[in-house]
Amino acid sequence: MRSKTLWILTPAILAVLVVIGFFAYQARFSRGLQLVISAPEQVLIGVPFDLRVNAANNSGGVLENVRLSLALPDGVAFVGSPQSKTIDFRELNNLGAGGLNQQSFKLIALDGENSFKKITAGTTYLASSLSSRFEKEVSSDLSVGGYGITVDLVTPEKVFGGEVFDSEISFKNISEIDFSDLRLKMEYPLTYTMAKATLNPDIGNNVWVLGGLLKGSEMKFKISGSLLGPEGASF
Template sequence: MFFARGNTVSNDNIDISVLSNDFTAGGEEYPLLLEIVNRNSSSLELVDLVIEYPKSSQVGFSQDNEHIRISLGTISAGEVKDENIKLVLFGEQGSTRQIKISLEYRVEGSNAIFVKDKLYIVSINSTPINLLVNAPAEASSNQDITLGVKATLNSTKSISKILLKVDYPVGFQFIKSTPAPSLGNNIWNLGDLAPGAERNISILGKMVDVFDGEEKIFRVWSGSQSLSDKSLIGIVFNSLEHAVMIKKSSIGAELLINGVYQREYVIDTKTPIQGQIQWTNNLETKINNLEIRAKIYGNAVNRKTISVAQGFYNSSQDLIIWDKNSQSKFEEVNPGDFGTVSFSLSSLPLFSAADGIVSLPTINIDVFVTGRQAQSGGIITELSNSESKVIKIISDVGLSTKAPILLFGLFPIRQIIFQKRKYVLLFHRGCGLQVRFLQQRRICFMMSLQEK
C-alpha cells in the first residue's frame, strides 16, 4: 500500500486477468487477452504495460527475451482496460512457457514508479519444427555410430532461413555427413521450408577415448538464422537430446605400442616399434572364427623390418592377419577368454641422398577384429571392433660441416658459425632443416635461416 498526498493505492486493488487460452501452437500467433481493473480510489498515472516472454524455445527468462512495452496513459479509479497483444511462442511439444506481465505506474504527488506483476503459464501443444533423432541407445569405444536427424516443418506458414545444429558430446569424432555441413562439422542450413517439408541429415562418426558406463548426450537445435551472424541460430524453435550409453564392445581390442596404450605416440628412428594387440571375449557366449587384422602404412614404414609372431604378413596389402589357421584357439573362443598377438617393425631413415628429407614422417596402424556369435534358432551375429594408432617419428639431432645438416625436434634459437659466417637457425618439432654450403656463399634451406 502506498500513500502520496492523501492518495492511497494498493497493488492488491489492481487486477490483471488473462482471458486467453493457456495453450498454443509453437510458432503460431498467440493472442494474449488482458483485462486490467483499477479498484483503488485513486487514479493510476503514466501507466505502462510490459510483456516479457522467451524469444526461443529455451526455458526461463534471459537477456534475449522479447519485451513489449505499451503506454496505457491514466487508468482512473474503477476503470477497466482491455488489451490484446500478439505473441509468438516456441518450444517442444508438451513444454510450458512463462509470460511475465508487469504494470508500471505512478500516483499523484509521487515520482516513484510502482509495479504490479503477474506470471502466466502457457503450454505448447505443438512445435513449428518437429525433430526426430534416429541413433542407437548404446555404443562401444572406437566403433562407428550413425546419427540420423529429421526436421519437419509443422507450421501452417512457410519459414525461411532455417538452421540445424548438433552439439556433439566429448569423445565423439565426426567422420562425415550427408548432406555435408554448411559450416564446421555441426551446422546445416536447411534453407526455406514450406508446410510439411522434411530435411534429413545422416551423421557418421565414432566414439573415442570413452569408457564403459559413460552416458554421452547429443543435442539437436533448430531455428531461424541470426540476422547478425549467419552461423548462429537467432531464435530456437525446437531442441532435442539423445543419450547414448557406452558399453564394452563384444570383442575387446586394444593396440599397445612398446607396452603403452594411448592414441598417438612419438618415437625416434633408433627405437624399434613393438606392437601388441590385446583381445578379449566380453560376451557370455562363445565367439567363433575370431580374426585380427593389422594394416600398417605411412611414409615412414620400413616394410622390410615388419615381423609377425604366429601370423601371416601380406606384403602386397601391408596387412598382418591372425586367424584360426595361425592361432588354433581362434576357431572357438570361450566367454571371458583373452590373449595377445604381436608384431614389430622399424621406421625408415628420415633422410636419403636420393629422396631427401621425409616430410612429416608417420606410421599408421589400423586394427580390425571380427568374429561370429551363434545364437538360438541358428541365427549368426557378425561381431567387430577396431582400433587405430598414429606414430610420429622424430630423429636425433645431427650436425656436420661436411655433409647436409639434418635437425629435428624442438629447440631454442641457436647461433652457429660456419665458414666464418654467422647464422641463426630456427627449429620446430616434427620438421627438418637442411643446409648446404655451395661455393661458400649459397644457402639452400627448407625452413627458416636468417643471416646475422
C-alpha cells in the same frame, strides 16, 4: 461540563470520519482498475505469440497518467528486443470511467519445455482529485509446451568398429506458423568419421542451411559414417 466534553470529542470523531472516508475513497479507486492478462492456452518454444493485457476502469471516476508494465521471467523474451530486456512500459495516459485499453505484446518462449512461467502486469495511476499514486498488479502462469520443430535421429542399435552405417535425421514443423532461415548443426563423437549424406552439408561436414519449413511439413535425409572404438563401447 457536559458541553465541554462534547466539544473535545467532536474533533476526534471528525478526524476518524475523515480518515475512514479517505481510505474508503482510496479503496474505491484501487478496486476500480481491473487488469486481465490474456495468453494462448499453451505456447511452443521458438514460436512467437501474442499476449494481451486489458486495463478496465470500473471506478466511476477518471484515472490519470496510467502507466502499464509487463515483466517477463527468465526464458521468455520480447520479439525484436534484446534478450536482456525483461520489462516493457506503455503509457496509457488517462482512462475515463468505464474505459477499456488493450495492449498487445509479441513474445517468444526460449526454453522451459513442459513448464509454467509467471508473467506479471502492473499499473500505476492517479485518481482524479487525489495526488496519491495507486498501484495494481496481476500475474498469470504461462504454459510452455515442447519445441515448434521436432528433430529425430534414428541410428542402428549396434555397429562394428569401422563399419559404415546410416543415420536418418528428420525434422517436422508442428507449430501453426512457417519457419525461415533454419539451420541444422550435427555434433559427432570424436571417433566418428562422416562418409557421405543424401543432403550435402553447406558448412563443413556438420551444418545444413535448410531455409524455410512450412507449418505441418517434414524433411528427412541420411548421413553415412563409421565409428572407431573398443568392442562394447557406446556413444
